[in-house]
Amino acid sequence: MDDFKIIRTEGLTMRFGGVTAVDNVDFAVDDGELRCLLGPNGAGKSTFFKCLTGQLTPTQGTIEFKGARIEGMNTHDIVNLGIGIKTQVPNLFNGLTAYENVRISARRKHLKQIAGEKAMEMLERCGVAGLARREVGLLSHGQRQLVELAMVLAGEPTLVLLDEPAAGMTGEERDRLAGLVTEIARSASVIVVEHDMQFIRQIARQVTVFHRGAIFIEAPVAEIMSNPAVQEIYLGKSADAA
Amino acid sequence: MERPLIKDVGFHVMILIGLVVMFGAPLVYDLFQIMQITQYVVLSVYALSLAYIWGFGGILSFGQSCFFGLGGYTFAVASINMGETTLPFALAFILPALFGAALGYFMFYGRLSDVYLGVVTLVVTLIFWKLINHTAGPEYAIGDARLGGFNGIPSIPILNIPGQPDAWLDPEQMFEVFMAVLIVVYVGLRLVIASDFGRISVSIRENETRTSLLGYDVRRHKVVVFALGSGIAGISGAMWATYQTFIDPNAFSLEMSAKALVWVMAGGVGTLVGPILAVIALQWVSLKLGELNIMNNYVLLGLILIPLVLVLPRGLVPSIRIWALDAWTIWKSRQGDPGGRRLADPKPAAE
Numbered sequence: 001m002d003d004f005k006i007i008r009t010e011g012l013t014m015r016f017g018g019v020t021a022v023d024n025v026d027f028a029v030d031d032g033e034l035r036c037l038l039g040p041n042g043a044g045k046s047t048f049f050k051c052l053t054g055q056l057t058p059t060q061g062t063i064e065f066k067g068a069r070i071e072g073m074n075t076h077d078i079v080n081l082g083i084g085i086k087t088q089v090p091n092l093f094n095g096l097t098a099y100e101n102v103r104i105s106a107r108r109k110h111l112k113q114i115a116g117e118k119a120m121e122m123l124e125r126c127g128v129a130g131l132a133r134r135e136v137g138l139l140s141h142g143q144r145q146l147v148e149l150a151m152v153l154a155g156e157p158t159l160v161l162l163d164e165p166a167a168g169m170t171g172e173e174r175d176r177l178a179g180l181v182t183e184i185a186r187s188a189s190v191i192v193v194e195h196d197m198q199f200i201r202q203i204a205r206q207v208t209v210f211h212r213g214a215i216f217i218e219a220p221v222a223e224i225m226s227n228p229a230v231q232e233i234y235l236g237k238s239a240d241a242a
Numbered sequence: 243m244e245r246p247l248i249k250d251v252g253f254h255v256m257i258l259i260g261l262v263v264m265f266g267a268p269l270v271y272d273l274f275q276i277m278q279i280t281q282y283v284v285l286s287v288y289a290l291s292l293a294y295i296w297g298f299g300g301i302l303s304f305g306q307s308c309f310f311g312l313g314g315y316t317f318a319v320a321s322i323n324m325g326e327t328t329l330p331f332a333l334a335f336i337l338p339a340l341f342g343a344a345l346g347y348f349m350f351y352g353r354l355s356d357v358y359l360g361v362v363t364l365v366v367t368l369i370f371w372k373l374i375n376h377t378a379g380p381e382y383a384i385g386d387a388r389l390g391g392f393n394g395i396p397s398i399p400i401l402n403i404p405g406q407p408d409a410w411l412d413p414e415q416m417f418e419v420f421m422a423v424l425i426v427v428y429v430g431l432r433l434v435i436a437s438d439f440g441r442i443s444v445s446i447r448e449n450e451t452r453t454s455l456l457g458y459d460v461r462r463h464k465v466v467v468f469a470l471g472s473g474i475a476g477i478s479g480a481m482w483a484t485y486q487t488f489i490d491p492n493a494f495s496l497e498m499s500a501k502a503l504v505w506v507m508a509g510g511v512g513t514l515v516g517p518i519l520a521v522i523a524l525q526w527v528s529l530k531l532g533e534l535n536i537m538n539n540y541v542l543l544g545l546i547l548i549p550l551v552l553v554l555p556r557g558l559v560p561s562i563r564i565w566a567l568d569a570w571t572i573w574k575s576r577q578g579d580p581g582g583r584r585l586a587d588p589k590p591a592a593e
Binding site: 053055074075076079080084085087091092093094095096100104105107108112151155 | 438441442444445448449451452453454455456457458459460
């Protein structure tokens with residue numbers, strides 16, 4: 001019998017007019033797995049995430065989350081089933097403090113008093129408790145990434161989608177994030193879209209490479225890193241010349 | 243970390259000012275002035291309805307007069323038929339709120355963009371205005387109340403003491419009741435805004451996508467906010483109808499909708515006090531310009547508003563807040579640094 005798949009797509013396709021952003025994708029992630037999605041800009045990774053979270057309704061195909069079909073459902077309903085997403089560009093409430101941002105997320109699941117405690121706990125977990133009173137509009141990009149991650153975790157998702165979480169981070173912040181993502185993966189399934197190879201090496205075992213909206217290859221991280229075809233897709237033809 | 247409303251000094255000061263005006267104004271002003279202030283109070287409640295949905299829900303309605311008129315006509319028809327005003331006053335909240343909920347359902351669940359939302363609210367108002375204007379014939383009556391078309395409905399009952407249909411309020415009592423309504427609406431809205439529901443509404447205004455990605459049903463929240471704002475506009479319409487003992491289709495007019503937008507813009511989007519101050523200031527200016535009879539007072543008012551918007555693009559109250567904050571920061575900075583440092587000037591000031 002197959003392992004239980006927390007999420008599975010079959011023939012998932014998303015077209016915008018004549019452009020096919022996601023092309024017939026069959027994809028599955030085991031319960032408790034940490035999977036990385038790799039691919040150049042425009043490969044369809046973010047669109048794929050938007051389909052999984054109901055921000056886009058796929059043109060074709062099915063999406064199953066914990067065995068239930070979710071394609072075409074509203075975003076908030078999908079999130080309430082247990083999917084949390086950190087978007088590519090930090091998506092925060094700029095006029096509010098970091099604490100207030102995370103508390104709004106925690107409040108959905110917890111009573112008032114507990115929500116406040118939960119918010120602080122998540123800020124602590126993401127290493128940004130010291131920024132709790134700061135307005136998020138005044139934070140650096142890397143700090144905003146971590147606050148958004150705390151927001152996502154405060155919703156206690158069972159599947160965490162992270163779209164380029166290490167973008168704009170310093171080396172130290174990235175290393176800390178790698179540890180955090182690994183720690184998150186102990187209690188939830190995680191799918192990470194990332195360009196940073198070093199970061200992927202730090203966290204991933206299995207990697208799925210997207211190219212032109214379709215899955216190009218799915219393999220362990222070491223195999224992906226040494227695959228010349230992947231390097232060509234990812235780095236372009238200049239890599240051959242080099 | 244969060245400052246509860248109970249500890250907000252400004253909130254208590256506003257209530258205190260409201261109570262002082264409520265009980266003090268009849269002792270200071272003559273009857274004509276009290277009636278004039280009563281009008282400002284009614285229009286302040288109306289301005290609050292838009293200030294809430296726009297400033298704290300991010301819903302820009304170009305047709306708030308639709309609910310103002312609906313409340314006024316609901317009160318007029320119900321009070322004429324019932325012979326008392328307590329239940330009609332409640333109905334003037336309930337019916338516009340229900341209509342607002344129904345309209346909001348189609349707009350927000352239909353995922354209308356902000357621009358189309360403005361157009362739809364505007365068009366619905368125009369439909370009501372046109373419809374009511376065409377109800378002049380005797381066949382257009384609801385019970386004993388003839389709608390009267392462009393002539394409107396005259397002889398609308400004055401507010402009575404609940405349970406005593408013959409105990410009508412005199413103008414001073416009506417002023418006090420209306421002030422109480424204004425205070426209750428202000429306090430109620432502050433409580434709603436400070437609640438979790440209010441925080442989510444503000445989150446939706448700030449970032450709709452993120453709010454929905456946190457698992458909140460954005461559409462449902464917007465419908466509730468819109469319905470609440472519609473109900474408050476309805477109440478102000480009822481106050482307007484009983485204050486004038488008359489209502490006509492102008493209650494649904496574009497002018498009424500535009501006035502609400504101007505008051506909220508001038509007072510500051512995202513505040514409740516600002517629109518109240520704007521109502522008082524602009525209505526007073528409008529009255530005085532009318533008395534001077536130099537030229538059309540709307541033209542003169544426009545000439546005043548244009549520089550006002552240019553000088554205070556954020557509106558009155560937010561601008562005052564920013565100036566006060568800047569002044570405080572400069573003062574604090576000078577306390578710590580004898581040379582001082584101006585916020586607007588990044589370079590250190592000369593010793």
